[in-house]
Structure formats: C-alpha cells, structure tokens
Amino acid sequence: MNNTDLQKQIPRIVIVGGGFGGLAAAKALKHTPARITLIDRTNHHLFQPLLYQVATSVLTPGQIAAPIREVLRNQQNSTVILGEVTAVDKEQRIVRFDTIDRAGVVEPYDYLVLATGVRHSYFGHPEFEKFAPGLKNLADAVAIRNKILSAFEQAEAEEDPKKHRDILTFVLVGAGPTGVEMASAIGVLVRKTLRSEFRRVDPSSVRVVLVDMAPRVLGTFPQELSFAARRRLEDLGVQVLLGQGVDQIDEDGVVIAGERIASKTVIWTAGVAPSPAGKWLNVETDRAGRVKVRADLTVPCHPEIFVVGDTASLDQDAKPLPGVAQVAIQGGRYAGKLIHARVTGASPPGPFRYFDKGNMAVVGQGFVVLQSGKLCLSGFFAWLMWAVVHLCFLALFSMQVSVFLQWVWTYLTGRRGSRLIVNHEPFSRAEQHTSQQPAKELLGKNA
Ligand SMILES: Cc1cc2nc3c(=O)[nH]c(=O)nc-3n(C[C@H](O)[C@H](O)[C@H](O)COP(=O)(O)OP(=O)(O)OC[C@H]3O[C@@H](n4cnc5c(N)ncnc54)[C@H](O)[C@@H]3O)c2cc1C
Incomplete structure (x- = not known):
C-alpha cells in the first residue's frame, strides 16, 4: 500500500x-x-469572559485572544484554516x-x-443594533471602548457643563453577567482612572444606567447574590432599573417605560441567538x-x-x-x-454529563459574586478565586503572565492597560468634510 x-x-x-x-x-x-x-x-481563539475588560480599557485585545494556529502549533495532526x-x-x-x-x-x-x-439577538428589533452595539468579539470590544473614551473626550472639549450629563450617560441594556460586569467596570473607570486626568469633567455628572425586564440583576444566580451585586452596583453609582423594557433606541438615547434617557452610548448586553x-x-x-x-x-x-x-x-x-x-x-x-x-476502536465514554463548577460575575474591582454548588460567596476572596480560575483558562502562558501583571498594576495604581481611541469616527468625518469642501466649492463656482 x-x-x-x-x-x-x-x-x-x-x-x-x-x-x-x-x-x-x-x-x-x-x-x-x-x-x-x-x-x-477569525484567526484567533477569544476568551469571551474577559471581553468587557477590553471594552473598558483594562486589558488589550492581544491579552485575551491567541492565534488558533499558535495554540495548536505542537499538534501535528491538525490544520487551521481561516x-x-x-x-x-x-x-x-x-x-x-x-x-x-x-x-x-x-x-x-x-x-x-x-x-x-452565538450571535446577538435584538428580540425582533434589528434596528436597535445601529445605536446599541453588542459585545461578542474583539471588534465589538474595541468599538465600545472607542465609544466610551470618546464620550469623555467630547465632554472635556465641551465648555458648557450642563451638556456633560447627556454626553456622559451610559446605558446598558441587559442585567445578566455581561451587563453587570460592564456597568460596574464603567463605574470604576470613572471613579478611579479618569477623575485625575480630566479637568472639566465632574465625575458626578457621569450617569451609568443598567436596565432589564427581569425583577433582579444576575437572574440565574441565587437571590442573595443578586442582592449583593445590586448593592455593590449602587455603591459604584450605577442606577439599576429593573422590571422595565426598552421601548426605543435611537441616536439620541433610549426610551424606557415611556421616559426618554438621553445618551450617546447605549450598549446591548441582553439576548443571544445561535x-x-x-x-x-x-x-x-x-x-x-x-x-x-x-x-x-x-x-x-x-x-x-x-x-x-x-x-x-x-x-x-x-x-x-x-x-x-x-x-x-x-x-x-x-x-x-x-x-x-x-x-x-477503544471503548467509548458513556453519555455526556455536564459537571457544573459554578457561576461567577465581577461587580467592580476586587468584588465577585460566586456560586458553586451550595456555596455562595461575595467579595474580595471570591474575586481572588475568580482571578485564578480565569488566568488558568487563558490559552497561552504568555497571556496568563501578561494579564496577571496587568491586573496587579491596575489594582495597585488604578491605571489601565489600553485607553487608546482608534478609528475615531468624528475626526474621519471632519477630515472628509475639509477634504471635500474645496471640491464642493469648486463645483459650486463652476455651476
Ligand atoms: C461578553 C461575554 C461574556 C461572557 N462571560 C462568561 C463568563 O463569565 N463565564 C462563562 O462561563 N461564560 C461566559 N460567556 C459565555 C461563553 O463565552 C460561551 O458560552 C462560550 O464561548 C461558548 O463556546 P462555543 O465554543 O460554543 O462558542 P464560541 O466560544 O463563541 O466560539 C465560536 C467560534 O466559532 C466561530 N464561528 C462562528 N461562526 C462561524 C462560521 N460560520 N464559520 C467559521 N467559524 C465560525 C467564531 O469565530 C468563534 O471562534 C460570555 C460570553 C460573552 C459574549
């Protein structure tokens, strides 16, 4: 043969x-x-549970994603195709x-x-997507990071402090783990990282709203952990609106239970579709x-x-x-x-059985709610357990070292890994405008 x-x-x-x-x-x-x-x-394996940390500038994209072919580099029987x-x-x-x-x-x-x-699901409202991006991949995380950081830059450039409130209102739709993690991370970003660097922005003018139809945040967690998470969110200045649906999302903000909340940054953290x-x-x-x-x-x-x-x-x-x-x-x-x-030809395993190791959600720096079997924990010790578990599951050793060092640095100093605004749309619009202006004027003169 x-x-x-x-x-x-x-x-x-x-x-x-x-x-x-x-x-x-x-x-x-x-x-x-x-x-x-x-x-x-995509050419990378993405650690989705830490996407919110890229969206809120704690980590960089390369710290939570690894090229799939690098992860499988020693596996000679495998070929990776993009x-x-x-x-x-x-x-x-x-x-x-x-x-x-x-x-x-x-x-x-x-x-x-x-x-x-899975992909995002807008529950029959695909028109919301344009104004309320979801968080599913690295491009989404960077786009949301751009939006959040741009809002602060816009407010700093705005002389009229009365306008800051609308510019700095962040609305998160969906109070599951992603919504809670994002809302609390924005709260920490405002209080710890940005307050010393912006001269015209008063942190009290920042408003973070977390809204959900459900009666409590983190609905899949035991009730006591939901309550602990809500208290912590409120301590971080997050306004929690429960039992209320979003009627409308457009370029001016959201309408919740008939009331409009002006916002330039609405983030969708609710449904998923397979x-x-x-x-x-x-x-x-x-x-x-x-x-x-x-x-x-x-x-x-x-x-x-x-x-x-x-x-x-x-x-x-x-x-x-x-x-x-x-x-x-x-x-x-x-x-x-x-x-x-x-x-x-080896003997096959029996039917698949999922072993539930538990659930965790971060609610701001140094605070996690954790449920594993009958164990319910919240606070700093749970956060340490969360940190160890998440580090262990990152795909490459280099990512584990880099994320560990970044977390220690951020915890001690409040400083974040990547606060860069890339693909800044308003500027590209402005550039288009100035580069097109002479041509328009020329056309006007010729007409
Ligand atoms: C923001 C966020 C936070 C999360 N937090 C947690 C958490 O804290 N704890 C937890 O346990 N779970 C969490 N999850 C859920 C968890 O990430 C998912 O359950 C898990 O990723 C599912 O793994 P999967 O392999 O089914 O799909 P995924 O990990 O999503 O992988 C799907 C892969 O398929 C690829 N793909 C899709 N369509 C195609 C196609 N047509 N052709 C080729 N490739 C394709 C994608 O590029 C992707 O690489 C979170 C999810 C998100 C989005």
Whole structure:
C-alpha cells in the first residue's frame, strides 16, 4: 500500500469554530490517528469572559485572544484554516466555506464537530443594533471602548457643563453577567482612572444606567447574590432599573417605560441567538434556534455529526444546559474523546454529563459574586478565586503572565492597560468634510 492509499484511509475530522468548544475538541484529538481541519472565520481563539475588560480599557485585545494556529502549533495532526462556513451537506459529508479570496471551497469529513457559538439577538428589533452595539468579539470590544473614551473626550472639549450629563450617560441594556460586569467596570473607570486626568469633567455628572425586564440583576444566580451585586452596583453609582423594557433606541438615547434617557452610548448586553448551524443541518432546533442533540452530542440519524457549546441544546436533569464556557469546553472534550474511541476502536465514554463548577460575575474591582454548588460567596476572596480560575483558562502562558501583571498594576495604581481611541469616527468625518469642501466649492463656482 503506497503513501497516498494510506492517507485516504486516515479519517478526516472537520471542526468548525475555534472557540471554547471547538478548541477543546481539537485538543482531545491530539493523539488520534486522523487528519483534523479546524475552520474559523477569525484567526484567533477569544476568551469571551474577559471581553468587557477590553471594552473598558483594562486589558488589550492581544491579552485575551491567541492565534488558533499558535495554540495548536505542537499538534501535528491538525490544520487551521481561516474561513467562514456557509453550508454543510450531510449526505455528501462535505462542509462549504469561503476563504479570504475564494467562495464555496469544499472540505470533506468523516466526522464533523460544529462549535459555532452565538450571535446577538435584538428580540425582533434589528434596528436597535445601529445605536446599541453588542459585545461578542474583539471588534465589538474595541468599538465600545472607542465609544466610551470618546464620550469623555467630547465632554472635556465641551465648555458648557450642563451638556456633560447627556454626553456622559451610559446605558446598558441587559442585567445578566455581561451587563453587570460592564456597568460596574464603567463605574470604576470613572471613579478611579479618569477623575485625575480630566479637568472639566465632574465625575458626578457621569450617569451609568443598567436596565432589564427581569425583577433582579444576575437572574440565574441565587437571590442573595443578586442582592449583593445590586448593592455593590449602587455603591459604584450605577442606577439599576429593573422590571422595565426598552421601548426605543435611537441616536439620541433610549426610551424606557415611556421616559426618554438621553445618551450617546447605549450598549446591548441582553439576548443571544445561535449560529445558523441548525439551518445548515436542517435538523430540529429548540425555541432559541439551538440544535437539539442526543445524549452523546450527535445529531439524530447522523452519529458522525456533533454539535457542542452554545450552538447545542441538551437537557440535563430536566433543565437545559446553560450557554457558558464550561458547557462548551466539557462538550468539546467529550466529542473529541468519543471520536477518538471510534477511530481507534477503544471503548467509548458513556453519555455526556455536564459537571457544573459554578457561576461567577465581577461587580467592580476586587468584588465577585460566586456560586458553586451550595456555596455562595461575595467579595474580595471570591474575586481572588475568580482571578485564578480565569488566568488558568487563558490559552497561552504568555497571556496568563501578561494579564496577571496587568491586573496587579491596575489594582495597585488604578491605571489601565489600553485607553487608546482608534478609528475615531468624528475626526474621519471632519477630515472628509475639509477634504471635500474645496471640491464642493469648486463645483459650486463652476455651476
Ligand atoms: C461578553 C461575554 C461574556 C461572557 N462571560 C462568561 C463568563 O463569565 N463565564 C462563562 O462561563 N461564560 C461566559 N460567556 C459565555 C461563553 O463565552 C460561551 O458560552 C462560550 O464561548 C461558548 O463556546 P462555543 O465554543 O460554543 O462558542 P464560541 O466560544 O463563541 O466560539 C465560536 C467560534 O466559532 C466561530 N464561528 C462562528 N461562526 C462561524 C462560521 N460560520 N464559520 C467559521 N467559524 C465560525 C467564531 O469565530 C468563534 O471562534 C460570555 C460570553 C460573552 C459574549
């Protein structure tokens, strides 16, 4: 048998998505005699739980994201492709994707793992997106950072202090972990980092509003932790509006329960919608659009197709598994182990079972609410535990060292990692205006 025949016999495993689920699956297949192709539309694995720290200038993008090919550099059976998957043909067993310069490229598979995560959902109001960006990827985080820092610059340049209130009103829609973390981080940014550097901005003119339809913040946490988080938010100057929906979002701000709040910075931290994996596969999805998988994370009638992480829907003990990193990591790892067993003929693992290690949310610097089993903690000790856990899960050792040093520096000095405004829109508009002006004048004269 020649080399080409041997190559043909080696199973082909395609993993779509290099997030928590996809990367865990790839790593679990490290010793599998197979050709693994991991396709992602970004070139990096992103640590989403720390995105809010990029959006609020604590960390830089490079501290929370690592090139996927660097993470898998020692895994010789894996190839990483930068491409956006557009379709899956279950019968022909091929994945279609677009690369930077080609459309409809085809990749055949024997086993497929879909781990494509979620997108923002504006609950039937796609028009809100233009005025209220969400936080899902690095580009979103940098765009939000630009918006927040630009608001402070705009206020400093504004001589009339009466106008500062509207410029410096930040509204966060959604009081889940991301909304709470963002709101409290903006509170800390105002009180600790910016107050010494701005001469015309009075910190008391800054208003941070956190709004949600739910009756309490962090609705998935035990009630006592929700209350602790709310108290802490209020201590940081965040105004919490609960049980109230957002009727309107436009360029002038938001309308909440009929009342307008003027704001130039509205941030969407509410709903998520799954990736189109369910449509690609044309299989049953739950009400949220996530693919219903069997207990071994495969799709009914297709034992070779696995769906893991936020894109998958599975009930455990009569409750749906939450869309959190641990579900994705454990699901990806499980899919990898099961495929390894099938390829090598080893005995397969039993049905997938998620081990819930608990939930955490940061509420400002040095304060975390933590629930693990029956244990409920809030405060500094919980924050230390949060910091250790998050450092451990960063993809590269260099990121762990860099983030640790940055946190220590920020904690001791209040100074942040990156307060740069990039792609400043008002200036580019102004530049366009001045560069176009002579041409317009010329046209005017000629007309
Ligand atoms: C702001 C924020 C904060 C969070 N905080 C926490 C937290 O504190 N704790 C916690 O447990 N969880 C948290 N989560 C949730 C957690 O990050 C997700 O549950 C987890 O990332 C899901 O992993 P995944 O592999 O399913 O998807 P993801 O990690 O989202 O990865 C999906 C990957 O698929 C790629 N992809 C998508 N579509 C395509 C396509 N068509 N073609 C190619 N590639 C594609 C994406 O580029 C991405 O790399 C947070 C999420 C966000 C957004």
